[in-house]
Amino acid sequence: MFVLEPQSRVPIYEQMKKKITELVLLGVLLPDEQLPSVRSLARKLGVNPNTVQKAYQELEHDGIVYSMGGKGSFISTGAKNNAVICRQTRTALAKSLQEARLAGLVREEAQKLLDKTYM
Amino acid sequence: MFVLEPQSRVPIYEQMKKKITELVLLGVLLPDEQLPSVRSLARKLGVNPNTVQKAYQELEHDGIVYSMGGKGSFISTGAKNNAVICRQTRTALAKSLQEARLAGLVREEAQKLLDKTYM
DNA sequence: TTACTGTATTAAACATATTAGTACAGTACA
DNA sequence: TGTACTGTACTAATATGTTTAATACAGTAA
Numbered sequence: 001m002f003v004l005e006p007q008s009r010v011p012i013y014e015q016m017k018k019k020i021t022e023l024v025l026l027g028v029l030l031p032d033e034q035l036p037s038v039r040s041l042a043r044k045l046g047v048n049p050n051t052v053q054k055a056y057q058e059l060e061h062d063g064i065v066y067s068m069g070g071k072g073s074f075i076s077t078g079a080k081n082n083a084v085i086c087r088q089t090r091t092a093l094a095k096s097l098q099e100a101r102l103a104g105l106v107r108e109e110a111q112k113l114l115d116k117t118y119m
Numbered sequence: 120m121f122v123l124e125p126q127s128r129v130p131i132y133e134q135m136k137k138k139i140t141e142l143v144l145l146g147v148l149l150p151d152e153q154l155p156s157v158r159s160l161a162r163k164l165g166v167n168p169n170t171v172q173k174a175y176q177e178l179e180h181d182g183i184v185y186s187m188g189g190k191g192s193f194i195s196t197g198a199k200n201n202a203v204i205c206r207q208t209r210t211a212l213a214k215s216l217q218e219a220r221l222a223g224l225v226r227e228e229a230q231k232l233l234d235k236t237y238m
Numbered sequence: 239t240t241a242c243t244g245t246a247t248t249a250a251a252c253a254t255a256t257t258a259g260t261a262c263a264g265t266a267c268a
Numbered sequence: 269t270g271t272a273c274t275g276t277a278c279t280a281a282t283a284t285g286t287t288t289a290a291t292a293c294a295g296t297a298a
Contacts, residue, residue: 009285011254011255011256012255012256013255013256022221025221025222025223026221037273037274037275038274038275038276039273039274039275047256047257048256048257048258049257050256050257050258051255051256051257053275053276053277054255054256056275057276067274067275067276068264068265068274068275069263069264069265069274069275069276070263070264070265070266070273070274070275071264071265071266071274071275072265072273072274072275073274073275080223081223085222086222086223086224088222089215089218089219089221089222089224090219090224090228090232092215092218092219093215093216093218093219093224093229093232094232094235094236095215096208096211096212096214096215096216097212097215097232097233097236098236099208099211099212100208100209100211100212101236101237102141102144102145102208103144103204103205103207103208103209104144104199104200104205105205105208105209105212107233107237109209110212110233110236110237111233113209113212113213113216114216114226114229114230114233116213117213117216117217117220117229118220118226118229128254130285130286130287131286131287132286132287156242156243156244157243157244157245158242158243158244166287166288167287167288167289168288169287169288169289170286170287170288172244172245172246173286173287175244176245186243186244186245187243187244187295187296188243188244188245188294188295188296189242189243189244189294189295189296189297190243190244190295190296190297191242191243191244191296192243192244
């Protein structure tokens with residue numbers, strides 16, 4: 001499904017949240033599609049079930065995932081056009097642009113990066 | 120000089136590195152200007168001297184600061200056009216653009232943010 | 239000499255993430 | 269009904285990294 005970086009400074013559950021979100025945005029995971037169970041994904045990734053549960057719960061809080069006790073966890077209907085994600089990435093981009101400008105990146109360079117991204 | 124967020128998840132010494140770097144980029148701290156001593160800054164910010172020392176040492180490693188035993192710590196000559204900072208911010212911007220596009224941000228919106236940044 | 243400066247080191251305290259183990263209730267299916 | 273799944277909850281132990289605390293040493297400057 002995806003790979004983790006255990007030695008990274010970002011927590012495992014955060015990495016999982018990000019990976020799953022990316023799979024949703026890429027259209028790999030579709031609405032109402034069932035995710036691996038907490039225990040099976042934990043076994044597969046070699047982590048503790050509690051860690052997976054934490055990731056799933058936070059994703060549920062963000063509206064990316066919904067869980068049904070006894071049945072499983074699934075991708076939310078509007079996950080791909082999620083308001084939280086949109087706001088977060090937009091804010092992050094604005095901040096990144098500000099920092100880049102502050103660091104001396106000229107407009108032409110920034111424009112080049114944008115063009116390259118949307119080519 | 121600047122304010123810290125003790126409850127933040129990013130370490131204090133990382134916050135200090137970022138703040139000092141920003142002051143350099145803004146031209147508030149100039150080349151060869153002396154920084155507060157490890158002990159005085161620690162007292163002022165209410166943190167441990169070791170924490171300040173760690174920040175200074177990493178800034179020295181990145182070429183933003185140079186230290187002279189017994190004299191003090193100072194801003195490096197080429198700190199404002201630092202290669203490390205330039206590379207880091209450029210990479211961060213590229214990544215941020217990719218994520219924003221993946222999250223569904225259309226080119227026009229990204230362009231607006233860029234224009235707003237460089238207006 | 240005195241009072242600064244940076245640097246180094248060790249140990250303790252603290253916060254957080256992660257693991258381990260257990261338990262309970264709901265669902266699906268034979 | 270029984271079995272094996274599912275999510276959820278909880279406590280305790282462990283690991284890791286940050287921060288603090290307390291020293292110590294050497295160089296600088298008045």
